[in-house]
Amino acid sequence: MPDMFEPPARDLATPFGTAAQLLNGNVRAVLFDLDGTLADTALDLVAAVNKVRTDRGLPPGPYETLRLQASHGARGLIGSAFGVAPEDAAFPALRDAFLANYEAALCVQSRLFEGIPALLEALAARGMPWGIVTNKATRLTHPLVKLLGLADSAACVVSGDTTPHSKPHPAPLLYAAERIGIAPGHIVYVGDDLRDIQAGKAAGMATVAAAYGYCGDAQAPVEWQADAVVEHAGAIAPLVMSPA
Structure with a gap:
Protein backbone atom coordinates (compact mmCIF):
# COMPACT_ATOMS: atom_id res chain seq x y z
CA MET A 1 0.00 0.00 0.00
CA PRO A 2 1.54 3.40 -0.94
CA ASP A 3 2.55 5.87 1.73
CA MET A 4 0.73 8.67 -0.04
CA PHE A 5 -2.98 8.29 -0.57
CA GLU A 6 -6.03 10.26 -1.49
CA PRO A 7 -9.48 9.69 0.02
CA PRO A 8 -11.82 8.02 -2.46
CA ALA A 9 -14.40 10.22 -4.09
CA ARG A 10 -17.72 10.25 -2.28
CA ASP A 11 -20.98 11.95 -3.07
CA LEU A 12 -21.74 14.18 -0.10
CA ALA A 13 -24.60 16.03 -1.73
CA THR A 14 -27.12 14.34 0.58
CA PRO A 15 -26.57 15.38 4.22
CA PHE A 16 -26.09 12.51 6.61
CA GLY A 17 -27.80 12.34 9.97
CA THR A 18 -30.32 9.47 10.04
CA ALA A 19 -30.01 5.72 9.79
CA ALA A 20 -31.73 5.80 6.41
CA GLN A 21 -29.21 8.28 5.06
CA LEU A 22 -25.93 7.00 6.50
CA LEU A 23 -24.72 4.50 3.90
CA ASN A 24 -28.34 4.37 2.74
CA GLY A 25 -29.18 2.34 5.84
CA ASN A 26 -26.83 -0.41 4.69
CA VAL A 27 -24.35 -0.38 7.58
CA ARG A 28 -23.10 -3.90 8.29
CA ALA A 29 -20.39 -3.23 10.87
CA VAL A 30 -19.03 -0.47 13.10
CA LEU A 31 -15.40 0.18 14.00
CA PHE A 32 -14.37 2.42 16.90
CA ASP A 33 -11.31 4.28 18.03
CA LEU A 34 -10.46 3.35 21.64
CA ASP A 35 -9.28 6.31 23.74
CA GLY A 36 -11.85 9.10 23.75
CA THR A 37 -14.40 7.14 21.70
CA LEU A 38 -15.16 3.82 23.38
CA ALA A 39 -13.39 4.48 26.67
CA ASP A 40 -12.66 7.52 28.79
CA THR A 41 -9.03 6.77 29.60
CA ALA A 42 -7.82 10.32 30.20
CA LEU A 43 -7.60 10.12 33.99
CA ASP A 44 -5.12 7.24 33.82
CA LEU A 45 -3.15 8.76 30.95
CA VAL A 46 -2.87 12.13 32.66
CA ALA A 47 -1.90 10.46 35.94
CA ALA A 48 0.92 8.65 34.13
CA VAL A 49 2.38 11.78 32.57
CA ASN A 50 1.94 13.80 35.76
CA LYS A 51 3.91 11.17 37.65
CA VAL A 52 6.76 11.83 35.25
CA ARG A 53 6.51 15.49 36.23
CA THR A 54 6.32 14.92 39.98
CA ASP A 55 9.18 12.41 39.86
CA ARG A 56 11.24 15.26 38.43
CA GLY A 57 10.18 17.72 41.12
CA LEU A 58 7.60 19.48 38.97
CA PRO A 59 3.98 20.15 39.96
CA PRO A 60 1.25 18.18 38.16
CA GLY A 61 0.02 19.71 34.94
CA PRO A 62 -3.63 20.83 34.69
CA TYR A 63 -5.94 17.93 33.94
CA GLU A 64 -8.24 19.82 31.58
CA THR A 65 -5.29 20.88 29.41
CA LEU A 66 -3.66 17.46 29.34
CA ARG A 67 -6.98 15.67 28.74
CA LEU A 68 -7.22 17.25 25.31
CA GLN A 69 -4.08 15.32 24.29
CA ALA A 70 -5.22 11.92 25.56
CA SER A 71 -5.98 10.65 22.06
CA HIS A 72 -2.48 11.64 20.91
CA GLY A 73 -0.67 9.26 23.25
CA ALA A 74 2.89 9.90 24.44
CA ARG A 75 3.60 12.43 21.70
CA GLY A 76 0.68 14.67 22.65
CA LEU A 77 0.83 14.25 26.41
CA ILE A 78 4.58 14.76 26.72
CA GLY A 79 4.40 17.67 24.31
CA SER A 80 1.75 19.32 26.46
CA ALA A 81 3.28 18.42 29.83
CA PHE A 82 6.91 19.26 29.01
CA GLY A 83 6.94 21.24 25.77
CA VAL A 84 9.09 18.51 24.23
CA ALA A 85 8.63 17.19 20.68
CA PRO A 86 9.50 13.64 19.48
CA GLU A 87 12.61 14.92 17.69
CA ASP A 88 14.02 16.48 20.88
CA ALA A 89 16.81 14.66 22.71
CA ALA A 90 14.83 14.60 25.96
CA PHE A 91 11.80 12.92 24.43
CA PRO A 92 12.80 9.21 24.54
CA ALA A 93 13.47 9.20 28.30
CA LEU A 94 10.24 11.07 29.03
CA ARG A 95 8.29 8.75 26.74
CA ASP A 96 9.73 5.62 28.34
CA ALA A 97 8.96 6.91 31.84
CA PHE A 98 5.40 7.81 30.82
CA LEU A 99 4.77 4.42 29.22
CA ALA A 100 6.16 2.58 32.24
CA ASN A 101 3.87 4.56 34.55
CA TYR A 102 0.87 3.97 32.33
CA GLU A 103 1.48 0.26 31.88
CA ALA A 104 1.73 -0.12 35.67
CA ALA A 105 -1.68 1.55 36.20
CA LEU A 106 -3.46 0.91 32.93
CA CYS A 107 -7.09 0.78 33.97
CA ASN A 135 -3.04 3.89 17.38
CA LYS A 136 -2.24 2.57 20.86
CA ALA A 137 0.53 -0.04 20.90
CA THR A 138 -0.48 -3.70 21.12
CA ARG A 139 1.24 -4.17 24.48
CA LEU A 140 -1.14 -1.58 25.95
CA THR A 141 -4.21 -2.13 23.79
CA HIS A 142 -4.90 -5.79 24.49
CA PRO A 143 -4.58 -5.63 28.30
CA LEU A 144 -6.75 -2.50 28.40
CA VAL A 145 -9.42 -4.02 26.14
CA LYS A 146 -9.50 -7.06 28.41
CA LEU A 147 -9.74 -4.97 31.58
CA LEU A 148 -12.60 -2.97 30.04
CA GLY A 149 -14.48 -6.22 29.42
CA LEU A 150 -14.45 -5.93 25.62
CA ALA A 151 -12.03 -8.67 24.59
CA ASP A 152 -14.63 -11.40 24.13
CA SER A 153 -17.11 -9.33 22.14
CA ALA A 154 -14.92 -7.30 19.78
CA ALA A 155 -14.77 -8.85 16.31
CA CYS A 156 -11.27 -7.44 15.84
CA VAL A 157 -8.75 -5.34 17.73
CA VAL A 158 -6.23 -3.49 15.57
CA SER A 159 -3.43 -1.58 17.30
CA GLY A 160 -1.07 1.11 16.11
CA ASP A 161 1.66 -1.43 15.39
CA THR A 162 -0.56 -4.12 13.84
CA THR A 163 0.10 -2.84 10.31
CA PRO A 164 3.13 -0.97 8.92
CA HIS A 165 1.15 2.29 9.09
CA SER A 166 -0.99 3.94 11.75
CA LYS A 167 -3.88 6.38 11.36
CA PRO A 168 -4.43 8.67 9.48
CA HIS A 169 -3.23 6.08 6.97
CA PRO A 170 -6.14 3.79 5.98
CA ALA A 171 -4.11 0.57 6.38
CA PRO A 172 -5.33 -0.28 9.92
CA LEU A 173 -8.97 0.21 8.94
CA LEU A 174 -8.61 -1.80 5.75
CA TYR A 175 -6.97 -4.57 7.76
CA ALA A 176 -9.89 -4.50 10.22
CA ALA A 177 -12.38 -4.73 7.35
CA GLU A 178 -10.52 -7.76 6.03
CA ARG A 179 -10.50 -9.36 9.47
CA ILE A 180 -14.26 -9.04 9.92
CA GLY A 181 -14.96 -9.93 6.28
CA ILE A 182 -17.03 -6.86 5.43
CA ALA A 183 -16.33 -4.42 2.60
CA PRO A 184 -15.24 -0.94 3.74
CA GLY A 185 -18.20 0.62 1.97
CA HIS A 186 -20.53 -1.07 4.46
CA ILE A 187 -18.60 0.00 7.57
CA VAL A 188 -18.84 3.08 9.77
CA TYR A 189 -15.78 4.29 11.68
CA VAL A 190 -16.29 6.36 14.83
CA GLY A 191 -13.47 8.44 16.29
CA ASP A 192 -12.71 11.55 18.35
CA ASP A 193 -9.71 12.83 16.41
CA LEU A 194 -9.28 14.40 12.98
CA ARG A 195 -6.93 11.60 11.94
CA ASP A 196 -9.72 9.09 12.65
CA ILE A 197 -11.97 10.81 10.15
CA GLN A 198 -9.14 11.13 7.64
CA ALA A 199 -8.34 7.43 7.95
CA GLY A 200 -11.97 6.39 7.66
CA LYS A 201 -12.59 8.49 4.58
CA ALA A 202 -9.36 7.27 2.98
CA ALA A 203 -10.48 3.69 3.59
CA GLY A 204 -13.83 4.34 1.90
CA MET A 205 -15.86 4.09 5.11
CA ALA A 206 -18.56 6.38 6.43
CA THR A 207 -17.31 8.37 9.41
CA VAL A 208 -18.77 9.67 12.67
CA ALA A 209 -16.95 12.27 14.76
CA ALA A 210 -17.29 11.65 18.50
CA ALA A 211 -17.46 15.23 19.76
CA TYR A 212 -17.86 13.94 23.34
CA GLY A 213 -14.25 12.68 23.25
CA TYR A 214 -10.95 14.50 23.63
CA CYS A 215 -10.89 16.23 20.22
CA GLY A 216 -7.56 17.90 20.89
CA ASP A 217 -7.19 19.46 17.46
CA ALA A 218 -7.24 23.09 16.42
CA GLN A 219 -10.29 22.37 14.28
CA ALA A 220 -13.64 21.66 15.89
CA PRO A 221 -15.21 18.25 15.07
CA VAL A 222 -17.87 19.93 12.92
CA GLU A 223 -15.05 21.04 10.62
CA TRP A 224 -13.56 17.57 10.12
CA GLN A 225 -15.91 16.75 7.22
CA ALA A 226 -17.18 13.61 8.93
CA ASP A 227 -20.44 12.20 7.67
CA ALA A 228 -22.01 12.83 11.08
CA VAL A 229 -21.06 14.40 14.42
CA VAL A 230 -22.43 13.17 17.75
CA GLU A 231 -22.31 14.94 21.10
CA HIS A 232 -22.84 11.79 23.16
CA ALA A 233 -22.38 8.07 22.56
CA GLY A 234 -26.10 7.39 22.76
CA ALA A 235 -26.57 9.24 19.48
CA ILE A 236 -24.53 6.70 17.52
CA ALA A 237 -27.11 3.89 17.45
CA PRO A 238 -29.73 5.75 15.35
CA LEU A 239 -27.03 6.56 12.79
CA VAL A 240 -25.78 3.03 12.25
CA MET A 241 -28.86 0.89 12.80
CA SER A 242 -31.96 1.04 10.64
CA PRO A 243 -35.28 0.71 12.46
CA ALA A 244 -36.06 -2.91 13.29
Whole structure:
Protein backbone atom coordinates (compact mmCIF):
# COMPACT_ATOMS: atom_id res chain seq x y z
CA MET A 1 0.00 0.00 0.00
CA PRO A 2 1.54 3.40 -0.94
CA ASP A 3 2.55 5.87 1.73
CA MET A 4 0.73 8.67 -0.04
CA PHE A 5 -2.98 8.29 -0.57
CA GLU A 6 -6.03 10.26 -1.49
CA PRO A 7 -9.48 9.69 0.02
CA PRO A 8 -11.82 8.02 -2.46
CA ALA A 9 -14.40 10.22 -4.09
CA ARG A 10 -17.72 10.25 -2.28
CA ASP A 11 -20.98 11.95 -3.07
CA LEU A 12 -21.74 14.18 -0.10
CA ALA A 13 -24.60 16.03 -1.73
CA THR A 14 -27.12 14.34 0.58
CA PRO A 15 -26.57 15.38 4.22
CA PHE A 16 -26.09 12.51 6.61
CA GLY A 17 -27.80 12.34 9.97
CA THR A 18 -30.32 9.47 10.04
CA ALA A 19 -30.01 5.72 9.79
CA ALA A 20 -31.73 5.80 6.41
CA GLN A 21 -29.21 8.28 5.06
CA LEU A 22 -25.93 7.00 6.50
CA LEU A 23 -24.72 4.50 3.90
CA ASN A 24 -28.34 4.37 2.74
CA GLY A 25 -29.18 2.34 5.84
CA ASN A 26 -26.83 -0.41 4.69
CA VAL A 27 -24.35 -0.38 7.58
CA ARG A 28 -23.10 -3.90 8.29
CA ALA A 29 -20.39 -3.23 10.87
CA VAL A 30 -19.03 -0.47 13.10
CA LEU A 31 -15.40 0.18 14.00
CA PHE A 32 -14.37 2.42 16.90
CA ASP A 33 -11.31 4.28 18.03
CA LEU A 34 -10.46 3.35 21.64
CA ASP A 35 -9.28 6.31 23.74
CA GLY A 36 -11.85 9.10 23.75
CA THR A 37 -14.40 7.14 21.70
CA LEU A 38 -15.16 3.82 23.38
CA ALA A 39 -13.39 4.48 26.67
CA ASP A 40 -12.66 7.52 28.79
CA THR A 41 -9.03 6.77 29.60
CA ALA A 42 -7.82 10.32 30.20
CA LEU A 43 -7.60 10.12 33.99
CA ASP A 44 -5.12 7.24 33.82
CA LEU A 45 -3.15 8.76 30.95
CA VAL A 46 -2.87 12.13 32.66
CA ALA A 47 -1.90 10.46 35.94
CA ALA A 48 0.92 8.65 34.13
CA VAL A 49 2.38 11.78 32.57
CA ASN A 50 1.94 13.80 35.76
CA LYS A 51 3.91 11.17 37.65
CA VAL A 52 6.76 11.83 35.25
CA ARG A 53 6.51 15.49 36.23
CA THR A 54 6.32 14.92 39.98
CA ASP A 55 9.18 12.41 39.86
CA ARG A 56 11.24 15.26 38.43
CA GLY A 57 10.18 17.72 41.12
CA LEU A 58 7.60 19.48 38.97
CA PRO A 59 3.98 20.15 39.96
CA PRO A 60 1.25 18.18 38.16
CA GLY A 61 0.02 19.71 34.94
CA PRO A 62 -3.63 20.83 34.69
CA TYR A 63 -5.94 17.93 33.94
CA GLU A 64 -8.24 19.82 31.58
CA THR A 65 -5.29 20.88 29.41
CA LEU A 66 -3.66 17.46 29.34
CA ARG A 67 -6.98 15.67 28.74
CA LEU A 68 -7.22 17.25 25.31
CA GLN A 69 -4.08 15.32 24.29
CA ALA A 70 -5.22 11.92 25.56
CA SER A 71 -5.98 10.65 22.06
CA HIS A 72 -2.48 11.64 20.91
CA GLY A 73 -0.67 9.26 23.25
CA ALA A 74 2.89 9.90 24.44
CA ARG A 75 3.60 12.43 21.70
CA GLY A 76 0.68 14.67 22.65
CA LEU A 77 0.83 14.25 26.41
CA ILE A 78 4.58 14.76 26.72
CA GLY A 79 4.40 17.67 24.31
CA SER A 80 1.75 19.32 26.46
CA ALA A 81 3.28 18.42 29.83
CA PHE A 82 6.91 19.26 29.01
CA GLY A 83 6.94 21.24 25.77
CA VAL A 84 9.09 18.51 24.23
CA ALA A 85 8.63 17.19 20.68
CA PRO A 86 9.50 13.64 19.48
CA GLU A 87 12.61 14.92 17.69
CA ASP A 88 14.02 16.48 20.88
CA ALA A 89 16.81 14.66 22.71
CA ALA A 90 14.83 14.60 25.96
CA PHE A 91 11.80 12.92 24.43
CA PRO A 92 12.80 9.21 24.54
CA ALA A 93 13.47 9.20 28.30
CA LEU A 94 10.24 11.07 29.03
CA ARG A 95 8.29 8.75 26.74
CA ASP A 96 9.73 5.62 28.34
CA ALA A 97 8.96 6.91 31.84
CA PHE A 98 5.40 7.81 30.82
CA LEU A 99 4.77 4.42 29.22
CA ALA A 100 6.16 2.58 32.24
CA ASN A 101 3.87 4.56 34.55
CA TYR A 102 0.87 3.97 32.33
CA GLU A 103 1.48 0.26 31.88
CA ALA A 104 1.73 -0.12 35.67
CA ALA A 105 -1.68 1.55 36.20
CA LEU A 106 -3.46 0.91 32.93
CA CYS A 107 -7.09 0.78 33.97
CA VAL A 108 -7.49 2.33 37.41
CA GLN A 109 -10.05 4.99 36.54
CA SER A 110 -10.68 4.25 32.86
CA ARG A 111 -14.28 3.44 32.01
CA LEU A 112 -16.48 3.00 28.94
CA PHE A 113 -18.27 6.21 28.04
CA GLU A 114 -21.89 6.45 29.10
CA GLY A 115 -24.04 4.95 26.35
CA ILE A 116 -21.32 2.68 24.94
CA PRO A 117 -22.34 -0.56 26.76
CA ALA A 118 -25.93 -0.18 25.55
CA LEU A 119 -24.73 0.56 22.02
CA LEU A 120 -22.51 -2.53 21.90
CA GLU A 121 -25.34 -4.67 23.24
CA ALA A 122 -27.68 -3.30 20.57
CA LEU A 123 -25.15 -4.04 17.83
CA ALA A 124 -24.75 -7.59 19.11
CA ALA A 125 -28.52 -8.06 19.22
CA ARG A 126 -28.69 -7.04 15.55
CA GLY A 127 -25.85 -9.39 14.64
CA MET A 128 -23.66 -6.47 13.58
CA PRO A 129 -19.96 -7.03 14.30
CA TRP A 130 -17.96 -4.21 15.83
CA GLY A 131 -14.26 -3.76 16.32
CA ILE A 132 -11.54 -1.48 17.63
CA VAL A 133 -8.91 0.35 15.57
CA THR A 134 -6.52 2.40 17.68
CA ASN A 135 -3.04 3.89 17.38
CA LYS A 136 -2.24 2.57 20.86
CA ALA A 137 0.53 -0.04 20.90
CA THR A 138 -0.48 -3.70 21.12
CA ARG A 139 1.24 -4.17 24.48
CA LEU A 140 -1.14 -1.58 25.95
CA THR A 141 -4.21 -2.13 23.79
CA HIS A 142 -4.90 -5.79 24.49
CA PRO A 143 -4.58 -5.63 28.30
CA LEU A 144 -6.75 -2.50 28.40
CA VAL A 145 -9.42 -4.02 26.14
CA LYS A 146 -9.50 -7.06 28.41
CA LEU A 147 -9.74 -4.97 31.58
CA LEU A 148 -12.60 -2.97 30.04
CA GLY A 149 -14.48 -6.22 29.42
CA LEU A 150 -14.45 -5.93 25.62
CA ALA A 151 -12.03 -8.67 24.59
CA ASP A 152 -14.63 -11.40 24.13
CA SER A 153 -17.11 -9.33 22.14
CA ALA A 154 -14.92 -7.30 19.78
CA ALA A 155 -14.77 -8.85 16.31
CA CYS A 156 -11.27 -7.44 15.84
CA VAL A 157 -8.75 -5.34 17.73
CA VAL A 158 -6.23 -3.49 15.57
CA SER A 159 -3.43 -1.58 17.30
CA GLY A 160 -1.07 1.11 16.11
CA ASP A 161 1.66 -1.43 15.39
CA THR A 162 -0.56 -4.12 13.84
CA THR A 163 0.10 -2.84 10.31
CA PRO A 164 3.13 -0.97 8.92
CA HIS A 165 1.15 2.29 9.09
CA SER A 166 -0.99 3.94 11.75
CA LYS A 167 -3.88 6.38 11.36
CA PRO A 168 -4.43 8.67 9.48
CA HIS A 169 -3.23 6.08 6.97
CA PRO A 170 -6.14 3.79 5.98
CA ALA A 171 -4.11 0.57 6.38
CA PRO A 172 -5.33 -0.28 9.92
CA LEU A 173 -8.97 0.21 8.94
CA LEU A 174 -8.61 -1.80 5.75
CA TYR A 175 -6.97 -4.57 7.76
CA ALA A 176 -9.89 -4.50 10.22
CA ALA A 177 -12.38 -4.73 7.35
CA GLU A 178 -10.52 -7.76 6.03
CA ARG A 179 -10.50 -9.36 9.47
CA ILE A 180 -14.26 -9.04 9.92
CA GLY A 181 -14.96 -9.93 6.28
CA ILE A 182 -17.03 -6.86 5.43
CA ALA A 183 -16.33 -4.42 2.60
CA PRO A 184 -15.24 -0.94 3.74
CA GLY A 185 -18.20 0.62 1.97
CA HIS A 186 -20.53 -1.07 4.46
CA ILE A 187 -18.60 0.00 7.57
CA VAL A 188 -18.84 3.08 9.77
CA TYR A 189 -15.78 4.29 11.68
CA VAL A 190 -16.29 6.36 14.83
CA GLY A 191 -13.47 8.44 16.29
CA ASP A 192 -12.71 11.55 18.35
CA ASP A 193 -9.71 12.83 16.41
CA LEU A 194 -9.28 14.40 12.98
CA ARG A 195 -6.93 11.60 11.94
CA ASP A 196 -9.72 9.09 12.65
CA ILE A 197 -11.97 10.81 10.15
CA GLN A 198 -9.14 11.13 7.64
CA ALA A 199 -8.34 7.43 7.95
CA GLY A 200 -11.97 6.39 7.66
CA LYS A 201 -12.59 8.49 4.58
CA ALA A 202 -9.36 7.27 2.98
CA ALA A 203 -10.48 3.69 3.59
CA GLY A 204 -13.83 4.34 1.90
CA MET A 205 -15.86 4.09 5.11
CA ALA A 206 -18.56 6.38 6.43
CA THR A 207 -17.31 8.37 9.41
CA VAL A 208 -18.77 9.67 12.67
CA ALA A 209 -16.95 12.27 14.76
CA ALA A 210 -17.29 11.65 18.50
CA ALA A 211 -17.46 15.23 19.76
CA TYR A 212 -17.86 13.94 23.34
CA GLY A 213 -14.25 12.68 23.25
CA TYR A 214 -10.95 14.50 23.63
CA CYS A 215 -10.89 16.23 20.22
CA GLY A 216 -7.56 17.90 20.89
CA ASP A 217 -7.19 19.46 17.46
CA ALA A 218 -7.24 23.09 16.42
CA GLN A 219 -10.29 22.37 14.28
CA ALA A 220 -13.64 21.66 15.89
CA PRO A 221 -15.21 18.25 15.07
CA VAL A 222 -17.87 19.93 12.92
CA GLU A 223 -15.05 21.04 10.62
CA TRP A 224 -13.56 17.57 10.12
CA GLN A 225 -15.91 16.75 7.22
CA ALA A 226 -17.18 13.61 8.93
CA ASP A 227 -20.44 12.20 7.67
CA ALA A 228 -22.01 12.83 11.08
CA VAL A 229 -21.06 14.40 14.42
CA VAL A 230 -22.43 13.17 17.75
CA GLU A 231 -22.31 14.94 21.10
CA HIS A 232 -22.84 11.79 23.16
CA ALA A 233 -22.38 8.07 22.56
CA GLY A 234 -26.10 7.39 22.76
CA ALA A 235 -26.57 9.24 19.48
CA ILE A 236 -24.53 6.70 17.52
CA ALA A 237 -27.11 3.89 17.45
CA PRO A 238 -29.73 5.75 15.35
CA LEU A 239 -27.03 6.56 12.79
CA VAL A 240 -25.78 3.03 12.25
CA MET A 241 -28.86 0.89 12.80
CA SER A 242 -31.96 1.04 10.64
CA PRO A 243 -35.28 0.71 12.46
CA ALA A 244 -36.06 -2.91 13.29
